[in-house]
Amino acid sequence: MAPQRPLKSSKKTLQVLRPKNAGKKVQKKTPAASNLASLDNDLPDGYVLSQHPFYRKFRESLMVDREPQFAFYIGAIKVTYTRGIAAFGKGTMKVAVIGGGPAGLATLRFLARAHEYFPIPPIDVQLFEAESEIGGTFSYRVYEDAELVSSKYLTAFSDFRLPEDAPDFVTPQVYVQYLKDYATEFAIWSKIHCNTKVQAIRRGTDGVGHILTLMQDGFSSQWACDAVAVCSGINGNPVMPYVEGIERVPTVIHSSRLKSRAQFGKDTNVFIMGAGETAMDLAYLAVTSDAKSVTLCHRDGFFCAPKIIPVPQPMGAGPSNEGGRPNKPVDTSVASLFDTAYVHPKLQKSQLLWMYYDQWIKKMHWLISGTEEGPDQWVGQISTSRKYMDSILLCKSDKALPYMSAGKRSSSWANRVRSWFMNVPINDTDGKTIDVVTWPESIDKNGYVQFEKKLPNDSSIPQDQLKPDVMVFATGYTREFAFLDKDYPCVSQTNVRGIYKEGDVTLGFIGFVRPAIGAIPPLAELQAQLWVLRLLQDKFPKEVPNTRDPNALASYDLDYQIHSRGNYNFYETKRAVDHESYAYQLALDMGSAPTITYVMKKG
Structure with a gap:
Protein backbone atom coordinates (compact mmCIF):
# COMPACT_ATOMS: atom_id res chain seq x y z
CA MET A 1 0.00 0.00 0.00
CA ARG A 83 -15.22 6.21 11.89
CA GLY A 84 -18.87 6.54 11.04
CA ILE A 85 -19.59 9.88 12.72
CA ALA A 86 -18.77 11.95 9.66
CA ALA A 87 -21.66 14.28 8.97
CA PHE A 88 -21.69 15.44 5.37
CA GLY A 89 -23.92 18.29 4.40
CA LYS A 90 -23.32 20.43 7.48
CA GLY A 91 -21.10 23.45 7.84
CA THR A 92 -18.79 24.37 4.98
CA MET A 93 -19.70 22.76 1.69
CA LYS A 94 -16.87 20.86 0.00
CA VAL A 95 -16.73 20.07 -3.72
CA ALA A 96 -14.15 18.21 -5.80
CA VAL A 97 -13.55 19.08 -9.46
CA ILE A 98 -11.80 16.40 -11.53
CA GLY A 99 -9.88 17.67 -14.55
CA GLY A 100 -8.00 20.86 -15.34
CA GLY A 101 -9.29 21.54 -18.84
CA PRO A 102 -11.74 24.30 -19.83
CA ALA A 103 -14.73 22.55 -18.24
CA GLY A 104 -12.95 21.98 -14.95
CA LEU A 105 -11.63 25.53 -14.71
CA ALA A 106 -15.04 27.06 -15.41
CA THR A 107 -16.68 24.81 -12.82
CA LEU A 108 -13.99 25.65 -10.27
CA ARG A 109 -14.38 29.37 -10.88
CA PHE A 110 -18.17 29.36 -10.36
CA LEU A 111 -17.94 27.27 -7.20
CA ALA A 112 -15.08 29.30 -5.73
CA ARG A 113 -16.95 32.58 -6.18
CA ALA A 114 -20.53 31.46 -5.57
CA HIS A 115 -20.60 33.20 -2.18
CA GLU A 116 -20.09 36.53 -3.96
CA TYR A 117 -23.46 36.14 -5.70
CA PHE A 118 -25.52 34.23 -3.12
CA PRO A 119 -25.83 34.68 0.68
CA ILE A 120 -23.97 31.44 1.45
CA PRO A 121 -20.65 30.61 3.14
CA PRO A 122 -17.59 30.22 0.87
CA ILE A 123 -17.38 26.76 -0.69
CA ASP A 124 -14.26 24.67 -0.10
CA VAL A 125 -13.61 23.55 -3.68
CA GLN A 126 -10.47 21.81 -4.91
CA LEU A 127 -9.53 20.83 -8.47
CA PHE A 128 -7.47 17.69 -9.12
CA GLU A 129 -5.50 17.37 -12.37
CA ALA A 130 -3.51 14.22 -13.12
CA GLU A 131 -1.01 15.95 -15.42
CA SER A 132 1.68 18.47 -14.51
CA GLU A 133 -0.22 21.49 -15.85
CA ILE A 134 -3.73 22.57 -16.73
CA GLY A 135 -5.13 22.58 -20.25
CA GLY A 136 -6.30 19.01 -20.71
CA THR A 137 -6.09 17.62 -24.22
CA PHE A 138 -4.92 21.02 -25.51
CA SER A 139 -1.69 20.51 -23.57
CA TYR A 140 -0.92 16.84 -24.12
CA ARG A 141 -2.52 15.65 -27.34
CA VAL A 142 -1.20 18.24 -29.75
CA TYR A 143 0.52 17.70 -33.09
CA GLU A 144 2.46 19.84 -35.53
CA ASP A 145 0.57 22.72 -37.20
CA ALA A 146 -2.52 22.13 -35.03
CA GLU A 147 -5.05 24.89 -34.49
CA LEU A 148 -8.51 24.96 -32.97
CA VAL A 149 -11.46 24.24 -35.26
CA SER A 150 -13.72 26.67 -33.38
CA SER A 151 -13.10 30.41 -33.61
CA LYS A 152 -11.80 32.63 -30.83
CA TYR A 153 -15.16 34.42 -30.79
CA LEU A 154 -17.09 31.29 -29.83
CA THR A 155 -14.47 29.30 -27.91
CA ALA A 156 -13.71 31.94 -25.27
CA PHE A 157 -15.64 32.08 -22.01
CA SER A 158 -18.41 34.66 -21.77
CA ASP A 159 -16.64 37.19 -19.53
CA PHE A 160 -13.00 36.56 -20.38
CA ARG A 161 -12.16 36.88 -24.06
CA LEU A 162 -9.18 35.89 -26.13
CA PRO A 163 -6.91 38.80 -27.15
CA GLU A 164 -8.25 41.03 -29.92
CA ASP A 165 -5.03 40.65 -31.91
CA ALA A 166 -5.20 36.84 -31.79
CA PRO A 167 -6.02 35.12 -35.10
CA ASP A 168 -9.53 33.83 -35.65
CA PHE A 169 -8.32 30.28 -34.96
CA VAL A 170 -5.63 30.04 -32.31
CA THR A 171 -3.10 27.29 -31.72
CA PRO A 172 -3.45 24.93 -28.75
CA GLN A 173 -0.45 26.63 -27.14
CA VAL A 174 -2.16 30.03 -27.28
CA TYR A 175 -5.36 28.53 -25.91
CA VAL A 176 -3.58 26.87 -22.98
CA GLN A 177 -2.00 30.22 -22.10
CA TYR A 178 -5.48 31.72 -22.25
CA LEU A 179 -6.68 29.12 -19.74
CA LYS A 180 -3.78 29.97 -17.44
CA ASP A 181 -4.66 33.65 -17.73
CA TYR A 182 -8.26 32.72 -16.86
CA ALA A 183 -7.08 31.00 -13.68
CA THR A 184 -5.06 34.09 -12.78
CA GLU A 185 -7.89 36.50 -13.56
CA PHE A 186 -10.29 34.72 -11.22
CA ALA A 187 -7.69 33.84 -8.55
CA ILE A 188 -8.24 30.08 -8.53
CA TRP A 189 -4.64 28.84 -8.74
CA SER A 190 -4.52 28.09 -5.01
CA LYS A 191 -7.33 25.56 -5.46
CA ILE A 192 -5.67 23.64 -8.30
CA HIS A 193 -3.66 20.48 -7.52
CA CYS A 194 -1.66 19.22 -10.51
CA ASN A 195 0.09 15.83 -10.58
CA THR A 196 -2.82 14.55 -8.49
CA LYS A 197 -4.65 11.57 -9.92
CA VAL A 198 -8.10 10.57 -8.72
CA GLN A 199 -7.87 6.81 -8.34
CA ALA A 200 -11.28 6.08 -6.86
CA ILE A 201 -14.50 7.73 -5.72
CA ARG A 202 -16.99 6.02 -3.46
CA ARG A 203 -20.05 7.03 -1.50
CA GLY A 204 -19.69 8.18 2.08
CA THR A 205 -21.35 6.57 5.08
CA ASP A 206 -25.00 5.66 4.38
CA GLY A 207 -24.53 6.91 0.82
CA VAL A 208 -24.08 10.52 1.90
CA GLY A 209 -21.20 12.49 0.43
CA HIS A 210 -18.23 11.19 -1.54
CA ILE A 211 -14.73 10.03 -0.61
CA LEU A 212 -11.93 10.45 -3.15
CA THR A 213 -8.76 8.37 -3.14
CA LEU A 214 -5.94 10.49 -4.53
CA MET A 215 -2.38 9.75 -5.63
CA GLN A 216 0.17 12.56 -5.60
CA ASP A 217 3.92 12.03 -6.04
CA GLY A 218 3.59 8.40 -5.00
CA PHE A 219 1.63 9.18 -1.84
CA SER A 220 -1.98 8.15 -1.35
CA SER A 221 -4.57 10.20 0.52
CA GLN A 222 -8.31 10.54 0.79
CA TRP A 223 -10.55 13.58 0.68
CA ALA A 224 -14.20 13.68 1.67
CA CYS A 225 -16.63 16.11 0.07
CA ASP A 226 -20.29 16.84 -0.50
CA ALA A 227 -20.26 16.89 -4.31
CA VAL A 228 -18.08 15.95 -7.28
CA ALA A 229 -17.84 17.52 -10.74
CA VAL A 230 -16.34 15.15 -13.31
CA CYS A 231 -14.66 17.33 -15.96
CA SER A 232 -12.11 14.87 -17.34
CA GLY A 233 -13.07 15.51 -20.97
CA ILE A 234 -14.29 13.50 -23.95
CA ASN A 235 -10.79 12.40 -24.95
CA GLY A 236 -10.32 9.51 -22.54
CA ASN A 237 -8.82 6.19 -23.56
CA PRO A 238 -7.68 5.86 -27.21
CA VAL A 239 -9.76 3.54 -29.41
CA MET A 240 -8.05 1.36 -32.02
CA PRO A 241 -10.59 -0.88 -33.81
CA TYR A 242 -9.13 -4.26 -34.68
CA VAL A 243 -8.44 -5.05 -38.32
CA GLU A 244 -7.61 -8.66 -39.10
CA GLY A 245 -3.92 -8.96 -39.97
CA ILE A 246 -3.02 -5.58 -38.47
CA GLU A 247 0.15 -7.12 -37.06
CA ARG A 248 1.49 -7.28 -40.64
CA VAL A 249 1.72 -3.47 -40.82
CA PRO A 250 5.22 -2.35 -39.72
CA THR A 251 4.08 0.75 -37.78
CA VAL A 252 0.67 1.11 -36.12
CA ILE A 253 -0.05 4.01 -33.73
CA HIS A 254 -2.98 6.00 -32.38
CA SER A 255 -3.28 9.66 -33.31
CA SER A 256 -2.72 10.65 -29.67
CA ARG A 257 0.91 9.54 -30.05
CA LEU A 258 1.61 11.31 -33.33
CA LYS A 259 3.27 14.70 -32.90
CA SER A 260 5.10 15.59 -36.14
CA ARG A 261 5.53 14.82 -39.84
CA ALA A 262 8.80 13.02 -39.13
CA GLN A 263 6.89 10.10 -37.62
CA PHE A 264 5.48 9.19 -41.05
CA GLY A 265 8.97 8.32 -42.27
CA LYS A 266 10.39 8.65 -45.77
CA ASP A 267 8.99 7.03 -48.93
CA THR A 268 6.31 5.27 -46.89
CA ASN A 269 2.72 4.37 -47.67
CA VAL A 270 0.65 6.02 -44.94
CA PHE A 271 -2.89 4.99 -43.98
CA ILE A 272 -5.02 7.37 -41.91
CA MET A 273 -7.88 5.47 -40.28
CA GLY A 274 -10.86 7.72 -39.67
CA ALA A 275 -12.54 10.74 -41.22
CA GLY A 276 -12.92 13.22 -38.41
CA GLU A 277 -11.09 16.49 -37.83
CA THR A 278 -7.97 14.87 -36.39
CA ALA A 279 -7.86 12.42 -39.30
CA MET A 280 -8.06 15.31 -41.78
CA ASP A 281 -5.30 17.22 -40.01
CA LEU A 282 -3.03 14.17 -39.97
CA ALA A 283 -3.76 13.37 -43.62
CA TYR A 284 -2.61 16.89 -44.46
CA LEU A 285 0.55 16.45 -42.38
CA ALA A 286 1.24 13.16 -44.15
CA VAL A 287 0.73 14.45 -47.68
CA THR A 288 3.07 17.38 -46.98
CA SER A 289 5.70 15.09 -45.44
CA ASP A 290 8.25 12.77 -47.07
CA ALA A 291 5.70 9.96 -47.37
CA LYS A 292 5.29 8.31 -50.78
CA SER A 293 1.50 7.95 -50.64
CA VAL A 294 -1.35 8.81 -48.31
CA THR A 295 -4.66 6.96 -48.04
CA LEU A 296 -7.59 7.91 -45.80
CA CYS A 297 -10.10 5.22 -44.77
CA HIS A 298 -13.69 5.96 -43.74
CA ARG A 299 -16.67 3.87 -42.70
CA ASP A 300 -19.55 5.86 -44.18
CA GLY A 301 -18.17 9.10 -45.51
CA PHE A 302 -17.88 12.57 -44.03
CA PHE A 303 -19.32 16.04 -44.50
CA CYS A 304 -16.67 18.74 -44.58
CA ALA A 305 -17.73 22.19 -43.40
CA PRO A 306 -14.66 24.47 -43.51
CA LYS A 307 -14.04 26.80 -40.59
CA ILE A 308 -14.21 29.67 -43.08
CA ILE A 309 -16.07 29.28 -46.38
CA PRO A 310 -13.72 30.26 -49.22
CA VAL A 311 -14.74 33.34 -51.18
CA PRO A 312 -16.00 32.09 -54.58
CA GLN A 313 -14.45 33.28 -57.84
CA PRO A 314 -17.11 34.85 -60.09
CA MET A 315 -16.78 34.25 -63.83
CA GLY A 316 -13.13 33.30 -63.59
CA ALA A 317 -12.14 36.83 -62.59
CA GLY A 318 -10.28 35.85 -59.40
CA PRO A 319 -11.37 36.13 -55.77
CA SER A 320 -14.25 38.56 -55.38
CA ASN A 321 -12.67 40.28 -52.38
CA GLU A 322 -9.04 40.21 -53.43
CA GLY A 323 -7.15 42.40 -50.98
CA GLY A 324 -10.16 42.56 -48.66
CA ARG A 325 -11.21 40.66 -45.58
CA PRO A 326 -11.94 36.92 -45.81
CA ASN A 327 -15.29 35.48 -44.87
CA LYS A 328 -16.06 35.36 -41.18
CA PRO A 329 -15.79 32.03 -39.32
CA VAL A 330 -18.72 29.74 -39.97
CA ASP A 331 -19.41 29.22 -36.27
CA THR A 332 -20.17 32.93 -35.85
CA SER A 333 -22.78 32.93 -38.60
CA VAL A 334 -25.12 30.40 -37.01
CA ALA A 335 -28.29 32.27 -36.10
CA SER A 336 -30.18 31.81 -32.86
CA LEU A 337 -32.58 34.78 -32.90
CA PHE A 338 -35.99 33.58 -34.13
CA ASP A 339 -34.44 30.18 -34.71
CA THR A 340 -33.93 28.74 -31.24
CA ALA A 341 -34.69 31.94 -29.31
CA TYR A 342 -38.22 33.39 -29.42
CA VAL A 343 -39.57 30.63 -31.65
CA HIS A 344 -42.79 28.83 -30.85
CA PRO A 345 -41.91 25.50 -29.20
CA LYS A 346 -43.90 23.52 -31.76
CA LEU A 347 -41.97 25.09 -34.62
CA GLN A 348 -38.64 24.63 -32.85
CA LYS A 349 -39.36 20.93 -32.31
CA SER A 350 -40.64 20.35 -35.83
CA GLN A 351 -38.54 19.35 -38.84
CA LEU A 352 -39.38 22.53 -40.77
CA LEU A 353 -36.30 24.46 -39.65
CA TRP A 354 -34.03 21.46 -40.22
CA MET A 355 -35.50 20.97 -43.70
CA TYR A 356 -34.71 24.57 -44.52
CA TYR A 357 -31.12 24.36 -43.22
CA ASP A 358 -30.52 21.05 -44.93
CA GLN A 359 -31.54 22.33 -48.33
CA TRP A 360 -29.86 25.73 -47.87
CA ILE A 361 -26.48 24.23 -46.97
CA LYS A 362 -26.51 21.54 -49.65
CA LYS A 363 -27.66 23.85 -52.44
CA MET A 364 -25.23 26.62 -51.50
CA HIS A 365 -22.37 24.11 -51.46
CA TRP A 366 -23.43 22.87 -54.89
CA LEU A 367 -23.68 26.42 -56.24
CA ILE A 368 -20.13 27.38 -55.23
CA SER A 369 -18.38 24.04 -55.78
CA GLY A 370 -20.55 21.55 -57.67
CA THR A 371 -21.02 19.13 -54.78
CA GLU A 372 -23.59 19.01 -51.99
CA GLU A 373 -21.03 17.84 -49.46
CA GLY A 374 -18.45 20.30 -48.19
CA PRO A 375 -17.23 22.93 -50.66
CA ASP A 376 -15.11 21.09 -53.26
CA GLN A 377 -15.59 17.70 -51.57
CA TRP A 378 -15.77 15.19 -54.42
CA VAL A 379 -14.97 12.03 -52.44
CA GLY A 380 -16.07 10.36 -49.21
CA GLN A 381 -19.79 10.95 -49.65
CA ILE A 382 -22.12 10.02 -46.79
CA SER A 383 -24.77 7.39 -47.50
CA THR A 384 -28.13 8.80 -48.54
CA SER A 385 -29.92 7.29 -45.53
CA ARG A 386 -28.18 9.64 -43.11
CA LYS A 387 -27.11 12.60 -45.27
CA TYR A 388 -29.32 15.07 -43.46
CA MET A 389 -28.08 18.04 -41.47
CA ASP A 390 -29.94 17.12 -38.28
CA SER A 391 -27.86 13.95 -37.86
CA ILE A 392 -24.33 14.85 -38.99
CA LEU A 393 -21.23 15.81 -37.04
CA LEU A 394 -19.58 18.25 -39.42
CA CYS A 395 -15.86 17.99 -40.08
CA LYS A 396 -14.39 21.48 -39.77
CA SER A 397 -10.84 20.68 -40.91
CA ASP A 398 -10.39 21.14 -44.66
CA LYS A 399 -6.65 21.46 -45.34
CA ALA A 400 -6.55 17.94 -46.77
CA LEU A 401 -9.61 18.40 -48.99
CA PRO A 402 -7.86 19.80 -52.11
CA TYR A 403 -5.54 16.77 -52.13
CA MET A 404 -8.53 14.43 -51.91
CA SER A 405 -10.52 16.11 -54.67
CA ALA A 406 -7.58 16.52 -57.04
CA GLY A 407 -8.40 14.55 -60.20
CA LYS A 408 -11.90 13.66 -58.94
CA ARG A 409 -13.83 16.81 -59.90
CA SER A 410 -16.62 16.44 -62.41
CA SER A 411 -15.78 17.37 -65.98
CA SER A 412 -19.41 17.38 -67.12
CA TRP A 413 -20.71 20.17 -69.32
CA ALA A 414 -23.13 21.30 -66.58
CA ASN A 415 -20.37 21.56 -63.98
CA ARG A 416 -18.09 23.46 -66.35
CA VAL A 417 -20.85 26.00 -66.98
CA ARG A 418 -21.60 26.34 -63.27
CA SER A 419 -17.93 26.75 -62.32
CA TRP A 420 -17.50 29.46 -64.98
CA PHE A 421 -20.17 31.55 -63.23
CA MET A 422 -18.95 30.85 -59.69
CA ASN A 423 -16.57 28.46 -57.99
CA VAL A 424 -14.44 28.26 -54.85
CA PRO A 425 -10.71 28.67 -55.50
CA ILE A 426 -8.95 25.46 -56.50
CA ASN A 427 -5.70 25.16 -54.56
CA ASP A 428 -2.61 23.81 -56.29
CA THR A 429 -1.47 20.54 -54.69
CA ASP A 430 1.80 20.29 -56.64
CA GLY A 431 0.74 16.92 -58.00
CA LYS A 432 0.20 15.38 -54.57
CA THR A 433 -3.00 13.51 -53.78
CA ILE A 434 -4.73 11.71 -50.93
CA ASP A 435 -6.63 8.56 -51.83
CA VAL A 436 -9.95 8.02 -50.07
CA VAL A 437 -11.18 4.46 -49.60
CA THR A 438 -13.61 2.52 -47.46
CA TRP A 439 -12.73 0.81 -44.20
CA PRO A 440 -10.46 -2.24 -44.70
CA GLU A 441 -11.77 -5.68 -43.86
CA SER A 442 -8.37 -7.30 -43.40
CA ILE A 443 -4.70 -7.26 -44.33
CA ASP A 444 -3.52 -10.36 -46.20
CA LYS A 445 -0.37 -12.37 -45.56
CA ASN A 446 1.59 -10.19 -47.99
CA GLY A 447 0.58 -6.97 -46.20
CA TYR A 448 -1.98 -5.80 -48.77
CA VAL A 449 -5.28 -4.30 -47.64
CA GLN A 450 -8.49 -6.14 -48.49
CA PHE A 451 -11.85 -4.38 -48.63
CA GLU A 452 -15.35 -5.68 -48.01
CA LYS A 453 -16.92 -2.84 -49.96
CA LYS A 454 -15.25 -1.06 -52.85
CA LEU A 455 -15.79 2.44 -54.15
CA PRO A 456 -13.66 2.55 -57.31
CA ASN A 457 -14.25 6.24 -57.90
CA ASP A 458 -12.66 7.14 -54.57
CA SER A 459 -9.16 5.86 -55.27
CA SER A 460 -6.66 6.36 -58.07
CA ILE A 461 -4.78 3.24 -56.94
CA PRO A 462 -6.26 -0.24 -57.46
CA GLN A 463 -7.46 -1.26 -54.03
CA ASP A 464 -5.73 -4.66 -54.22
CA GLN A 465 -2.36 -2.88 -54.45
CA LEU A 466 -2.54 -0.84 -51.26
CA LYS A 467 0.18 -1.92 -48.83
CA PRO A 468 0.57 0.34 -45.77
CA ASP A 469 3.88 0.92 -44.02
CA VAL A 470 2.41 3.25 -41.42
CA MET A 471 -1.16 3.07 -40.11
CA VAL A 472 -2.44 5.87 -37.87
CA PHE A 473 -5.76 5.35 -36.07
CA ALA A 474 -7.56 8.67 -35.70
CA THR A 475 -10.54 6.80 -34.32
CA GLY A 476 -11.27 8.77 -31.19
CA TYR A 477 -11.56 7.82 -27.55
CA THR A 478 -13.86 6.08 -25.13
CA ARG A 479 -15.36 7.82 -22.11
CA GLU A 480 -14.38 5.64 -19.20
CA PHE A 481 -14.63 6.54 -15.54
CA ALA A 482 -12.78 3.69 -13.87
CA PHE A 483 -12.37 5.82 -10.74
CA LEU A 484 -16.13 5.88 -10.09
CA ASP A 485 -17.55 3.15 -7.86
CA LYS A 486 -20.01 0.82 -9.56
CA ASP A 487 -23.06 2.37 -7.89
CA TYR A 488 -22.50 5.76 -9.57
CA PRO A 489 -24.39 6.69 -12.75
CA CYS A 490 -22.50 6.99 -16.03
CA VAL A 491 -22.76 9.76 -18.62
CA SER A 492 -25.44 7.92 -20.59
CA GLN A 493 -27.67 7.99 -17.49
CA THR A 494 -27.47 11.76 -16.99
CA ASN A 495 -31.07 12.54 -17.84
CA VAL A 496 -30.97 16.18 -16.70
CA ARG A 497 -29.58 17.96 -19.79
CA GLY A 498 -26.75 15.42 -19.96
CA ILE A 499 -25.25 16.86 -16.75
CA TYR A 500 -26.49 14.77 -13.83
CA LYS A 501 -28.95 12.03 -13.02
CA GLU A 502 -32.26 13.15 -11.57
CA GLY A 503 -32.23 12.65 -7.82
CA ASP A 504 -28.43 12.87 -7.47
CA VAL A 505 -27.28 16.41 -8.20
CA THR A 506 -24.10 15.87 -6.14
CA LEU A 507 -22.39 14.14 -9.08
CA GLY A 508 -22.15 16.25 -12.23
CA PHE A 509 -20.58 15.56 -15.62
CA ILE A 510 -19.41 18.81 -17.21
CA GLY A 511 -18.03 19.12 -20.75
CA PHE A 512 -19.21 15.83 -22.21
CA VAL A 513 -21.49 17.15 -24.95
CA ARG A 514 -20.19 17.71 -28.45
CA PRO A 515 -21.77 20.29 -30.76
CA ALA A 516 -22.26 19.44 -34.42
CA ILE A 517 -20.80 22.84 -35.20
CA GLY A 518 -19.68 25.07 -32.36
CA ALA A 519 -17.36 24.66 -29.37
CA ILE A 520 -17.34 22.60 -26.18
CA PRO A 521 -15.89 25.22 -23.74
CA PRO A 522 -18.80 27.72 -23.89
CA LEU A 523 -21.29 24.89 -23.52
CA ALA A 524 -19.30 23.54 -20.57
CA GLU A 525 -19.44 27.02 -19.03
CA LEU A 526 -23.23 27.01 -19.23
CA GLN A 527 -23.39 23.44 -17.93
CA ALA A 528 -21.25 24.45 -14.96
CA GLN A 529 -23.53 27.39 -14.21
CA LEU A 530 -26.66 25.24 -14.26
CA TRP A 531 -25.10 22.45 -12.20
CA VAL A 532 -23.72 24.82 -9.57
CA LEU A 533 -27.09 26.57 -9.34
CA ARG A 534 -28.97 23.29 -8.85
CA LEU A 535 -26.36 22.12 -6.34
CA LEU A 536 -26.72 25.29 -4.28
CA GLN A 537 -30.51 25.14 -4.44
CA ASP A 538 -30.30 21.62 -3.06
CA LYS A 539 -27.78 22.54 -0.34
CA PHE A 540 -29.11 26.00 0.55
CA PRO A 541 -32.83 26.02 -0.36
CA LYS A 542 -33.57 29.16 1.67
CA GLU A 543 -30.57 31.19 0.55
CA VAL A 544 -30.81 30.11 -3.12
CA PRO A 545 -34.52 29.60 -3.84
CA ASN A 546 -35.72 28.10 -7.09
CA THR A 547 -37.57 31.18 -8.30
CA ARG A 548 -37.73 32.91 -11.67
CA ASP A 549 -37.10 36.57 -12.41
CA PRO A 550 -40.19 38.22 -13.96
CA ASN A 551 -38.05 39.31 -16.92
CA ALA A 552 -36.92 35.74 -17.65
CA LEU A 553 -38.72 33.26 -19.86
CA ALA A 554 -40.18 30.15 -18.27
CA SER A 555 -38.26 27.01 -19.13
CA TYR A 556 -39.56 24.52 -21.68
CA ASP A 557 -37.99 21.59 -23.51
CA LEU A 558 -36.20 22.23 -26.80
CA ASP A 559 -35.13 19.76 -29.45
CA TYR A 560 -31.36 20.05 -29.02
CA GLN A 561 -30.14 16.49 -29.57
CA ILE A 562 -28.61 15.48 -32.89
CA HIS A 563 -31.07 13.06 -34.49
CA SER A 564 -30.55 9.39 -35.26
CA ARG A 565 -30.43 8.35 -38.93
CA GLY A 566 -29.04 5.42 -40.88
CA ASN A 567 -28.06 3.39 -37.80
CA TYR A 568 -26.00 6.31 -36.50
CA ASN A 569 -27.07 7.91 -33.22
CA PHE A 570 -24.43 10.47 -32.34
CA TYR A 571 -26.29 11.70 -29.28
CA GLU A 572 -26.15 8.26 -27.71
CA THR A 573 -22.53 7.59 -28.68
CA LYS A 574 -20.99 11.08 -28.54
CA ARG A 575 -23.59 13.24 -26.76
CA ALA A 576 -23.86 15.31 -29.96
CA VAL A 577 -26.05 18.41 -29.76
CA ASP A 578 -27.04 21.44 -31.78
CA HIS A 579 -24.92 24.17 -30.20
CA GLU A 580 -27.41 27.03 -30.27
CA SER A 581 -30.39 24.95 -29.18
CA TYR A 582 -28.53 23.36 -26.29
CA ALA A 583 -27.09 26.67 -25.09
CA TYR A 584 -30.54 28.25 -25.14
CA GLN A 585 -31.99 25.26 -23.31
CA LEU A 586 -29.51 25.72 -20.46
CA ALA A 587 -30.22 29.45 -20.35
CA LEU A 588 -33.95 28.78 -20.07
CA ASP A 589 -33.38 26.27 -17.28
CA MET A 590 -31.32 28.79 -15.30
CA GLY A 591 -33.78 31.61 -15.82
CA SER A 592 -31.20 33.67 -17.70
CA ALA A 593 -33.03 33.86 -21.03
CA PRO A 594 -34.75 37.28 -21.09
CA THR A 595 -38.19 37.89 -22.50
CA ILE A 596 -38.41 39.59 -25.88
CA THR A 597 -40.14 42.54 -24.17
CA TYR A 598 -37.19 43.00 -21.82
CA VAL A 599 -34.74 42.86 -24.73
CA MET A 600 -36.67 45.45 -26.73
CA LYS A 601 -36.78 47.80 -23.75
CA LYS A 602 -33.01 47.62 -23.52
CA GLY A 603 -32.69 48.53 -27.17
Missing part, protein backbone atom coordinates in the same frame (compact mmCIF):
# COMPACT_ATOMS: atom_id res chain seq x y z
CA ALA A 2 1.29 3.44 -0.87
CA PRO A 3 2.21 5.74 2.01
CA GLN A 4 -0.42 8.28 2.95
CA ARG A 5 0.06 11.99 3.27
CA PRO A 6 -2.04 15.11 2.75
CA LEU A 7 -2.36 16.96 -0.52
CA LYS A 8 0.20 19.52 -1.51
CA SER A 9 -1.49 22.88 -1.55
CA SER A 10 -0.81 26.50 -0.85
CA LYS A 11 -3.66 26.20 1.65
CA LYS A 12 -2.93 24.46 4.95
CA THR A 13 -4.86 21.25 5.44
CA LEU A 14 -5.62 18.95 8.30
CA GLN A 15 -2.93 16.26 8.44
CA VAL A 16 -3.64 12.85 9.89
CA LEU A 17 -0.03 12.02 10.75
CA ARG A 18 1.98 12.30 13.95
CA PRO A 19 4.04 15.54 13.81
CA LYS A 20 7.54 16.01 15.13
CA ASN A 21 6.35 17.69 18.31
CA ALA A 22 3.94 14.88 19.12
CA GLY A 23 6.27 13.71 21.86
CA LYS A 24 5.25 16.61 24.04
CA LYS A 25 2.85 16.11 26.89
CA VAL A 26 -0.48 15.15 25.39
CA GLN A 27 -3.59 17.02 26.41
CA LYS A 28 -6.24 14.37 26.84
CA LYS A 29 -9.13 16.76 26.88
CA THR A 30 -10.27 18.30 23.62
CA PRO A 31 -9.59 22.04 23.86
CA ALA A 32 -12.49 24.39 24.20
CA ALA A 33 -13.57 26.30 21.12
CA SER A 34 -12.29 29.54 22.64
CA ASN A 35 -8.74 28.15 22.66
CA LEU A 36 -8.69 26.86 19.08
CA ALA A 37 -7.56 30.10 17.46
CA SER A 38 -4.47 30.36 19.64
CA LEU A 39 -3.61 26.72 19.06
CA ASP A 40 -3.68 27.30 15.28
CA ASN A 41 -0.72 29.65 15.54
CA ASP A 42 1.39 27.01 17.30
CA LEU A 43 0.86 24.29 14.72
CA PRO A 44 3.62 23.42 12.22
CA ASP A 45 3.08 23.85 8.46
CA GLY A 46 0.36 21.56 7.20
CA TYR A 47 -1.67 21.54 10.41
CA VAL A 48 -4.57 23.87 10.86
CA LEU A 49 -7.91 24.10 12.59
CA SER A 50 -10.16 25.97 10.21
CA GLN A 51 -13.46 26.41 11.93
CA HIS A 52 -15.35 25.97 15.20
CA PRO A 53 -16.63 23.81 16.69
CA PHE A 54 -13.73 21.42 16.23
CA TYR A 55 -15.49 18.13 15.67
CA ARG A 56 -17.84 19.42 12.99
CA LYS A 57 -14.99 20.82 10.94
CA PHE A 58 -12.90 17.73 11.42
CA ARG A 59 -15.65 15.45 10.20
CA GLU A 60 -15.94 17.49 7.02
CA SER A 61 -12.16 17.69 6.57
CA LEU A 62 -11.56 13.95 6.97
CA MET A 63 -8.81 12.93 4.55
CA VAL A 64 -7.97 9.37 5.54
CA ASP A 65 -10.22 6.36 6.00
CA ARG A 66 -8.29 4.04 8.30
CA GLU A 67 -9.26 1.67 11.10
CA PRO A 68 -12.68 1.99 12.76
CA GLN A 69 -10.92 3.99 15.47
CA PHE A 70 -7.57 5.75 15.29
CA ALA A 71 -5.70 8.62 16.92
CA PHE A 72 -4.09 11.63 15.30
CA TYR A 73 -2.33 14.75 16.51
CA ILE A 74 -3.01 18.43 16.02
CA GLY A 75 0.15 20.01 17.27
CA ALA A 76 0.53 18.44 20.72
CA ILE A 77 -3.15 17.59 20.96
CA LYS A 78 -4.09 13.94 20.60
CA VAL A 79 -7.57 13.30 19.24
CA THR A 80 -9.27 9.93 18.84
CA TYR A 81 -11.58 9.56 15.85
CA THR A 82 -14.23 6.88 15.48
